[in-house]
Amino acid sequence: MTHPRRPLTPLNAPDLERFALRYVERYATTRVRLADYLKRKIRERGWSGEAAPDLAALAQRMADLGYVNDRLFAESKAGAMGRRGLGARRVGQALRDAGVEDSDLDAVAPALEGSAISSALAFARRKRIGPFALEAAERPVQEKQLAAMLRAGHAFDLSRKIVRMSPGEDIEALL
DSSP: OOOOOOOOOOBOHHHHHHHHHHHHHHSOOOHHHHHHHHHHHHHHHOBOSSSOOOHHHHHHHHHHTTSOOHHHHHHHHHHHHHHTTOOHHHHHHHHHHTTOOHHHHHHHHHHHHHTHHHHHHHHHHHHTOGGGOSSOOOHHHHHHHHHHHHHTTOOHHHHHHHHHSOTTOOGGGTO
16 A cells, blocks of 8 residues: 655755756756756745745856856767767757857857768768768668758758768768
């Protein structure tokens, strides 16, 4: 026989700070993501204070203390996504969704553009497209491969070049 769960007590300011510290201790995050997490916790448990909590100020305080750094988050996330073979457009959108501000995106953009070819080749290698394919693809298959590369955020011209390459063809021409 299971006992019914006690309802959770509503949060107060010290609880909220404890949740924030626990979250930034466990996850690399942005100020916006931290504020969204705290908002969700308040929605789940309720709030016991008189005035609504200033979640943006709490997230900013965590950033001031050095627990949250949007630029480092953007650099780390962009690098990881680039190594997985995702293009600059897709990485930029993911960073915007994570709440990274434009100034931090602008700081990361040159690194993304500089690694465009290597990330496109990583994607092609992972999906066995173009020079990494086992056999030459027919036109309908090439169109699907091109669409996959475009969805991954790669430039059209670069994607088309890679898709049209023959299996085993030297990739040095792209580099």
